[in-house]
Amino acid sequence: AQTVTQSQPEMSVQEAETVTLSCTYDTSESDYYLFWYKQPPSRQMILVIRQEAYKQQNATENRFSVNFQKAAKSFSLKISDSQLGDAAMYFCAYDDYGGSQGNLIFGKGTKLSVKP
Amino acid sequence: GAVVSQHPSRVICKSGTSVKIECRSLDFQATTMFWYRQFPKKSLMLMATSNEGSKATYEQGVEKDKFLINHASLTLSTLTVTSAHPEDSSFYICSAGGRDRGSGANVLTFGAGSRLTVL
Numbered sequence: 001a002q003t004v005t006q007s008q009p010e011m012s013v014q015e016a017e018t019v020t021l022s023c024t025y026d027t028s029e030s031d032y033y034l035f036w037y038k039q040p041p042s043r044q045m046i047l048v049i050r051q052e053a054y055k056q057q058n059a060t061e062n063r064f065s066v067n068f069q070k071a072a073k074s075f076s077l078k079i080s081d082s083q084l085g086d087a088a089m090y091f092c093a094y095d096d097y098g099g100s101q102g103n104l105i106f107g108k109g110t111k112l113s114v115k116p
Numbered sequence: 117g118a119v120v121s122q123h124p125s126r127v128i129c130k131s132g133t134s135v136k137i138e139c140r141s142l143d144f145q146a147t148t149m150f151w152y153r154q155f156p157k158k159s160l161m162l163m164a165t166s167n168e169g170s171k172a173t174y175e176q177g178v179e180k181d182k183f184l185i186n187h188a189s190l191t192l193s194t195l196t197v198t199s200a201h202p203e204d205s206s207f208y209i210c211s212a213g214g215r216d217r218g219s220g221a222n223v224l225t226f227g228a229g230s231r232l233t234v235l
Contacts, residue, residue, distance in 0.1 A: 037226075042228065043207065043209075043228065043229045043231075044226065044227075044228045044229070045160075045209065045211070045226035045229075046226075047223055047224070047225075050223065091159060091160070103162065103165075104160075104162065104224065106159040106160050106161075107159060108158070108159050109158075109159055
């Protein structure tokens with residue numbers, strides 16, 4: 001069975017600095033999708049970034065980028081120029097079916113605090 | 117982008133009563149919607165997959181008779197917690213699959229969640 005592991009329950013970063021959140025996963029599939037979701041205090045889950053496993057190029061979305069290491073089954077999220085609004089729970093998630101099938105497997109989450 | 121509306125955001129009920137939570141896709145049709153449960157400071161656990169016009173598919177360990185799911189239209193799925201008990205108190209989140217208008221990729225859009233408190 002697929003698993004997703006986030007080994008950092010909590011992280012802290014100074015405003016404007018860079019922080020990296022770790023995620024590892026286990027799967028026997030060769031084609032899959034990986035996501036980072038953000039859950040702010042409002043509890044609304046928001047998609048931050050998505051990576052297709054067959055794409056070697058790391059996904060980027062403005063200040064958010066990933067370091068996808070398929071062989072190592074690692075999928076870390078880098079947040080550059082951290083802002084106060086980035087404070088939230090961040091969940092790494094795995095899906096075999098492209099994300100629209102709902103069979104997302106979530107990690108336990110990393111709580112990110114941003115210090116002014 | 118795609119929007120999923122979930123209602124109510126908070127509900128308090130007495131033990132033994134039933135509570136209905138609605139999940140609507142506002143600007144797209146969703147043949148499939150999903151219901152999750154999130155315990156405090158925990159991750160999301162998929163409860164069931166709601167299929168329009170057919171029976172929901174429940175994850176192992178989820179009681180079908182306790183958590184009734186109806187997906188009568190392409191834009192609405194409901195979760196009814198029947199004969200609710202204090203242990204059913206939790207945060208329930210729905211999501212729906214849709215196509216991102218920018219990238220064209222299939223993505224899940226989540227509702228804002230419903231906090232159920234059973235007294």
